[in-house]
Amino acid sequence: MGSTASVAVARYVLGVTVLVAILVALTWAGVTVRRRYLADWRGALARLAEIVILLALLTGVLEVLGTLGLFSLVPILLASLAVALVVTRTLGRAGGPARIVHKIVDNPRPAHAVLMIVALVGAAAVAAEWAGPTLESYDVGIRTFDSLWYHLPWAASFAHTGQITSLRFTDVEYLTPFYPATAEMLHGLGIVLLSRDTLSPGANLAWLGLVLLAAYCVGRPRGAGAVTLTGATLAMATPMVRFSQAGSAANDVVGVFFVLAAVALVVNAEQRTPAMVLAAVAAGLAVAVKLSMLAPVAALTVGVLAIATPRARRSYWGWWLVPLVLSGGFWYVRNLIAVGNPLPWLGLPGLATPAAPLQAHTGYAIARYLTNGHVLSEVVGPGLASGLGPWWAVILALAVVGPVLCLMPGAGRLVRMLGLVALASLAAYVLTPETAAGPAGDPLGFAFNLRYAAPALALALAVLPLAPVLAGERRRLATLAGLLVVLVATLAQSRLWPSSHLAGSVALAGAMLVAGAILAVAPRRRPARASTGAGIVLALGLVIVACAGGYALQRHYLRGRYVYHPGVSQLARVWELFRHVHDARVGLVGTFGGFFSYPLYGLDLSNTVDYVAQRGPHGSFTMITTCPRWRAAVNAGRFRYLVTTPARDPWRPRVLAASPEDAWTRSDPAARLVYRHVAAGQPISVYELRGPLDPAACPPS
Numbered sequence: 001m002g003s004t005a006s007v008a009v010a011r012y013v014l015g016v017t018v019l020v021a022i023l024v025a026l027t028w029a030g031v032t033v034r035r036r037y038l039a040d041w042r043g044a045l046a047r048l049a050e051i052v053i054l055l056a057l058l059t060g061v062l063e064v065l066g067t068l069g070l071f072s073l074v075p076i077l078l079a080s081l082a083v084a085l086v087v088t089r090t091l092g093r094a095g096g097p098a099r100i101v102h103k104i105v106d107n108p109r110p111a112h113a114v115l116m117i118v119a120l121v122g123a124a125a126v127a128a129e130w131a132g133p134t135l136e137s138y139d140v141g142i143r144t145f146d147s148l149w150y151h152l153p154w155a156a157s158f159a160h161t162g163q164i165t166s167l168r169f170t171d172v173e174y175l176t177p178f179y180p181a182t183a184e185m186l187h188g189l190g191i192v193l194l195s196r197d198t199l200s201p202g203a204n205l206a207w208l209g210l211v212l213l214a215a216y217c218v219g220r221p222r223g224a225g226a227v228t229l230t231g232a233t234l235a236m237a238t239p240m241v242r243f244s245q246a247g248s249a250a251n252d253v254v255g256v257f258f259v260l261a262a263v264a265l266v267v268n269a270e271q272r273t274p275a276m277v278l279a280a281v282a283a284g285l286a287v288a289v290k291l292s293m294l295a296p297v298a299a300l301t302v303g304v305l306a307i308a309t310p311r312a313r314r315s316y317w318g319w320w321l322v323p324l325v326l327s328g329g330f331w332y333v334r335n336l337i338a339v340g341n342p343l344p345w346l347g348l349p350g351l352a353t354p355a356a357p358l359q360a361h362t363g364y365a366i367a368r369y370l371t372n373g374h375v376l377s378e379v380v381g382p383g384l385a386s387g388l389g390p391w392w393a394v395i396l397a398l399a400v401v402g403p404v405l406c407l408m409p410g411a412g413r414l415v416r417m418l419g420l421v422a423l424a425s426l427a428a429y430v431l432t433p434e435t436a437a438g439p440a441g442d443p444l445g446f447a448f449n450l451r452y453a454a455p456a457l458a459l460a461l462a463v464l465p466l467a468p469v470l471a472g473e474r475r476r477l478a479t480l481a482g483l484l485v486v487l488v489a490t491l492a493q494s495r496l497w498p499s500s501h502l503a504g505s506v507a508l509a510g511a512m513l514v515a516g517a518i519l520a521v522a523p524r525r526r527p528a529r530a531s532t533g534a535g536i537v538l539a540l541g542l543v544i545v546a547c548a549g550g551y552a553l554q555r556h557y558l559r560g561r562y563v564y565h566p567g568v569s570q571l572a573r574v575w576e577l578f579r580h581v582h583d584a585r586v587g588l589v590g591t592f593g594g595f596f597s598y599p600l601y602g603l604d605l606s607n608t609v610d611y612v613a614q615r616g617p618h619g620s621f622t623m624i625t626t627c628p629r630w631r632a633a634v635n636a637g638r639f640r641y642l643v644t645t646p647a648r649d650p651w652r653p654r655v656l657a658a659s660p661e662d663a664w665t666r667s668d669p670a671a672r673l674v675y676r677h678v679a680a681g682q683p684i685s686v687y688e689l690r691g692p693l694d695p696a697a698c699p700p701s
Contacts, residue, residue: 126237129237156197172357230487280321297324299421365433425455585638610637630661646684647659666685
């Protein structure tokens with residue numbers, strides 16, 4: 001027992017050491033690049049630029065290594081150190097632009113202290129709201145739908161196989177394997193580093209902090225940073241965002257950060273080429289995270305090219321589009337190679353498409369129902385109330401009126417462009433497939449998929465304070481007060497912090513408050529090296545403190561991760577069965593199996609989990625329809641365990657259908673039933689396979 005504990009401690013120390021080494025190396029590379037090309041940026045804006053550079057370098061390293069099958073600890077460490085060394089030696093010694101001091105991109109007067117303090121308190125309250133679900137995930141494991149369906153299974157598979165380019169199928173109903181997967185790749189990095197998924201439950205809390213940093217930088221040069229921060233804080237406080245993102249592996253918040261970072265960099269760039277290139281990189285990283293970021297990024301791209309001066313516009317085609325494609329095109333190129341189509345969901349002329357998934361006829365956009373009074377009153381209205389809170393109508397009004405005000409006389413070209421980008425993003429949400437998911441006339445997925453509006457909502461509320469009619473200290477104070485009233489009303493409807501997590505929630509909120517205050521009030525004209533050095537010391541101090549208590553947190557997490565608790569789905573009993581299964585091949589089938597597969601990877605994530613179905617040309621993945629072919633596929637997979645669950649009737653998603661695979665497996669003597677539970681009239685079964693199944697002995701159909 002002591003030896004096992006010593007090994008666990010040593011593995012944790014190794015992982016943390018490598019994590020710190022990677023962060024320090026790539027942070028220094030980011031600082032070097034920022035100093036070389038944006039030497040006059042200070043405070044929060046400089047930190048934002050450095051974070052985007054760090055994430056871009058890290059993403060590039062992981063993409064290259066993952067393509068080569070080297071997505072593992074030592075290659076990632078060595079490649080990160082090598083990249084940092086090349087960057088610092090090349091740019092750290094370069095002359096020229098490093099000695100040019102541009103006009104400082106900032107407000108000449110510091111933001112009013114009261115405004116900033118109030119805005120930071122609001123942000124800290126939302127951080128505390130997110131901390132509760134995050135700490136609950138550390139108690140029992142991440143249990144949100146999409147996280148268990150494909151976000152975390154992909155991450156575990158990346159870490160287990162060492163490569164990221166293969167298509168990962170987790171069900172036969174949707175074309176999820178073709179989604180961009182940068183966020184999942186970062187979760188995979190956490191698993192590689194610690195040999196556990198300990199970092200995953202808390203990752204989105206960190207992304208929340210980055211979203212608020214980017215939102216602050218949107219308004220900072222106009223003295224409206226406190227108000228733009230509060231606008232984005234309101235968007236992040238809505239139930240649709242909190243319930244889906246806090247304590248989960250969902251990737252919407254990651255994409256929102258990169259969209260707001262791109263906007264913030266454009267706002268502060270003054271059309272300087274290095275800043276615009278970095279903004280394009282952030283925009284590219286956004287579309288490499290989630291498809292719902294395509295519309296905001298496309299609108300921003302059109303806007304940036306439109307407001308460029310005629311002389312600069314021609315060069316912008318290269319300075320903007322090339323970095324955007326390089327940073328955001330990886331997963332779409334993967335699709336082009338694997339399928340013959342970068343966007344397999346669309347039947348583009350002359351390009352291949354996979355076989356239609358079972359749910360292809362339910363992926364409707366909410367635009368389909370805009371004139372349907374019954375759906376609007378019975379589904380859309382209640383969905384908006386549950387997703388945005390009791391003041392949902394006010395939030396929607398702010399999201400629309402704010403960008404419209406940015407178009408009023410007196411607004412500059414940049415502000416008008418951002419207003420149009422926000423409006424275009426809102427309109428694109430209405431036209432986005434799956435926003436009204438469900439059978440025709442029954443958009444049962446509307447409330448769940450309302451989170452697709454998160455980037456448009458965050459952008460709209462962040463640009464609202466830039467409207468010229470809201471300029472001036474008194475009007476900004478009134479705008480901030482109005483946003484805070486809606487924020488308080490939104491927070492008041494929910495149980496902010498479970499009593500068992502009160503101390504942790506308050507501590508995390510306090511940490512965010514302190515970090516925000518340091519970034520906001522740091523002297524803006526102090527030497528760049530002193531400012532950067534203080535930031536690095538603070539960051540390293542926080543990392544050391546976090547790592548010191550991290551092992552105790554990991555032990556607590558692993559004790560309760562996917563343990564069965566009464567009142568939880570019966571699938572939790574299946575999850576508990578696999579907590580201590582190691583190095584096994586596990587096959588699964590059925591809707592329940594595909595949508596809740598992640599815990600089958602085991603406590604140490606050493607199992608290989610595959611959905612059993614038939615692969616076809618152009619990325620097709622379809623059900624197996626006969627017993628002999630099913631048994632042959634199971635034998636080919638060399639599975640030790642097989643999990644069969646009910647399937648959904650594709651025409652009646654609320655109805656569970658019988659699993660023929662369960663009967664095909666149960667009738668073979670090589671399959672030993674380990675667990676069985678009947679849910680909604682249909683069985684969930686776990687079999688241990690003691691030998692190959694016999695395709696020739698299938699019962700008559």
